[in-house]
Amino acid sequence: MGFKKRRVKLEDIARKLNVSIATVSRALDENPRVKPSTREKVFNTAKSMGYMPNQIAKSLSSGKTNIIGVLIPRYDEPFFIEVCRGIDQYARNHNYKILISSSRNSYQFEKENLISFERGLVDGIILSPTHETENVAHLNDLINKGMPMVLFDNIREQVSGADHVIIDDKRASFKAVEFLIKKGKKKIAFIGGIKEKKVFQDRYKGFIAALTKYNIPIHKELILHCNSLHREFEDKEILDFFRHLSITPDAVFACTDNYGLLTMKTLLKTGKKIPEEVAVIGFGDLGLGEVFVPTLTCVSQPSFEMGQKAAELLINQLNEPDEMDHKKTIVRLETRLTEREST
Amino acid sequence: MGFKKRRVKLEDIARKLNVSIATVSRALDENPRVKPSTREKVFNTAKSMGYMPNQIAKSLSSGKTNIIGVLIPRYDEPFFIEVCRGIDQYARNHNYKILISSSRNSYQFEKENLISFERGLVDGIILSPTHETENVAHLNDLINKGMPMVLFDNIREQVSGADHVIIDDKRASFKAVEFLIKKGKKKIAFIGGIKEKKVFQDRYKGFIAALTKYNIPIHKELILHCNSLHREFEDKEILDFFRHLSITPDAVFACTDNYGLLTMKTLLKTGKKIPEEVAVIGFGDLGLGEVFVPTLTCVSQPSFEMGQKAAELLINQLNEPDEMDHKKTIVRLETRLTEREST
DNA sequence: AAAAAAAATACAAACGTTTGTATTATTGTT
DNA sequence: AACAATAATACAAACGTTTGTATTTTTTTT
Incomplete structure (x- = not known):
């Protein structure tokens, strides 16, 4: 005790048993080239000496x-x-x-x-x-x-x-928006993420595709592409968005769970009833949506x-x-x- | 193209420059033992050959x-x-x-x-x-x-x-419970985690200490030690707990954010007003508490x-x-x- | 211009494995 | 009992670095 023990290596086992390093190595590998009785001895000695293979050396070699x-x-x-x-x-x-x-x-x-x-x-x-x-x-x-x-x-x-x-982000969001439309929603807001991300582009395409298919007018005003890269700012961005709206949406399709939750939070604060007045769908489904009141409908992504x-x-x-x-x-x-x- | 290039190693640089491997190694290390002009040559050649040191070999050696x-x-x-x-x-x-x-x-x-x-x-x-x-x-x-x-x-x-x-878990929870007491709360529930974890033991101790100090009776019934190791079950455990209560708490001290949120959710479902009828405190403060409506008071832990x-x-x-x-x-x-x- | 000192570089061992080949020991065959 | 065949083991190189010591080259001193 008190001294850092030098690591036991193949050589130590070999020396103790009077065999070669190669034999020890092969024995521990259960290579059939080594005699069962030798393997036995090597295993026991390795164990009793507390041998632990050196991963780095293995990696270099292999x-x-x-x-x-x-x-x-x-x-x-x-x-x-x-x-x-x-x-x-x-x-x-x-x-x-x-x-x-x-x-x-x-x-x-x-x-x-x-x-x-x-x-x-x-x-x-x-x-x-x-x-x-x-x-x-x-x-x-x-x-x-x-x-x-x-x-x-x-x-x-x-x-x-x-x-x-x-x-298939486009298809998933198309389905989600279609679902809202079939519930009779007509003024659907879109809360997306950074435009540069392919997933958000695709979700946006799906959104537009659904509106187009069902001949629903697209209100530029109801579309937000969040730019925030950090939690703290997303909050504010979404709050601002809803605050300055002149059209009141009857549904919101949000491109992440978090956007969905923040949306619900903002809407609840302004006294809206969910889902009666505004329905909300999120994207991801990573547990958060289940905790909130009301719970959040989501596109479930198999993360x-x-x-x-x-x-x-x-x-x-x-x-x-x-x-x-x-x-x-x-x-x-x-x-x-x-x-x-x-x- | 099309062939996996063999990795460039020190030896390749050494050979090309007609110097020893040691010199190349030292040159790249900016070791003063090598002449500046040599170092220069080594750097350039290394770069032009696309040399990338082998971390494994370094590790084995060092x-x-x-x-x-x-x-x-x-x-x-x-x-x-x-x-x-x-x-x-x-x-x-x-x-x-x-x-x-x-x-x-x-x-x-x-x-x-x-x-x-x-x-x-x-x-x-x-x-x-x-x-x-x-x-x-x-x-x-x-x-x-x-x-x-x-x-x-x-x-x-x-x-x-x-x-x-x-x-200092004990102190933190003591403070939190004391805060509730000072708000006039007398029937404070405790939602803890697995008893085996020291942090939960300590938070429980703090809870008890606060009640004791202010002479508030301890109701066994208002104490829950959650046993769930996975999200899905925590939900149910907390729901059950509140459902079977004969005393109605006027505050809840929850040992994690998640317990706090689940508590609020359960209470809201049964029509309770937060914080008027029941106040809730969580523990951790990892972002979730800010999203919920109402937002959750938390012991903020510097994770x-x-x-x-x-x-x-x-x-x-x-x-x-x-x-x-x-x-x-x-x-x-x-x-x-x-x-x-x-x- | 020779000797000493200093600078630059080369050599070689080490890090702890794996693995191909060579060697020795054991068994089987006649 | 001698030889071949096989089994078991040993030897040594390789993986790509680092680093202590030895050697060579250059510079300084006289």
Whole structure:
């Protein structure tokens, strides 16, 4: 006690048993080339000496770290955490660990993080590009260097060497808005997110498509594209929006759960009745909507499954014998509308 | 294109410039032992060849990975995510990355995760033990093997070699309950969490202490220790609790934000007015409380700062020349009561 | 211009594994 | 009992760095 013990290594076991390091290594691997009785001895000695393999040395030797790098735009978004949980679960079941980084919604940080991944710490990368990511050269470069990659959420179709996991945002929002229309709603407001994100563009398209199909006039005034990248500001932005409206909407389609909740909160404050006077639909369905009063109707997005699927695709790539004949696959997961009290 | 490029290594640069590997290594390190003009050449060649250092080889050679292992009981708890953000921020500023794992509230998984950390992948560990963690031998063992460790949240005082980061839970809840008492509340309900967690024990103690100090009778019936480990069940547990009450509380002190929200939701459903008839206080203050109507008064816990502090303590340990004369430090962070509409 | 001092670089071992090939020990065959 | 075939093990290189020591080159001193 009191001294830091030097780590036990293969050599120590080998010396004690008067065998070679190679034999010890193979014994612990249960390689049939070593005699059962020797393996036995090695196992016992390893245990009694408290041997713990050195992962770094293994990685250097094998060229694999069994770590998946995950890069998300922000931590404080339950959607991303949920995706990470999905990745983590699938990865662990396949003997991989995950290393999560946040690009903090910045293209610059995204590049820096990828560079750090490129230093050989990870075997592959799962990534949701930031909204700022216009130029995807850094992604294509990395892929060309042989780094397996899977994109999800805010994908970039120009990245041709990576698999993609997405939902059909346009269709999902079309369905949601159609649902409102069928409830007799005619003045439907749209609360979207940053215009640069593909998911928000698509949700907007779905919204417009639904109104168009049912010949409902589109009021520019009822459309908001939130620009806030942080929770504190979203609040204010939405409050301002509703405060300055001259038309009163009878429904709101919000592109995230949080926007939906903030919308309900604002409406409740101004004395509106939900859903009688105004119906509200959110997007995501990550638990928050169930807590609020009234509970929030949501487009349920399979976040956890997106993570699992992304991990599955990546690990498949890692197991491909020749990474060069990888064929890009795009997985589109199903959403469904979860009706609650707000509609 | 089309072929996976072999990674450029020091040797390739050395060969091209007709110098030794050692010189290249030192040049890139800006070691003064190499002539400025040589360093220049090395830098340029490295850049033009697209050299990217191999982190694994570095780690093997240096014995440091610059990775901090973080083990939390669950992902779907904003508190832990927030702590991780804090750790991440401090760590990145000091050139460390973090590897997050979840013990999924299981002692067994906690041990397994620590074993995987022990394989040399991380330089140190930041950990919130699970509620099941009674026996802390695995922690002390790891520390004795020389693994720096910091505990936070659900700490175990028996772990003598690790630094601790906590808040004064007892005092915080005492203050919160005292606040309710001073508002004239006399029938205060307590919604706690799993009894095994030290934080919940302490919050309970604070609750009792406040009632005792002000001579308020303690109604066993108004006390609930939630046992649920997953969101879906908490909901039901709290609903049941309030449904079967024979005394009507005039205030509720809830040990988490989520309990507070669920409480408000339940009360609102049964037609209670908040805060007029029942006041509610939550614990944590991680954003949810601000969204709800009415907004939730909370004990604000400095989660992000806890993470930063934990990272700071760990990195200090890592920089100690002799880890054996490490003196255990306990950091107790301040909380404050954030008044909102629910009181 | 030779010797000494200083600067720049090269050599080689080390970090702890894995793995292909060579060697030795054991078994089976006649 | 000698030999071949097989089983078991040992040797050594490789993974890509870092770093202490040795060597070479350059500069300074006289």
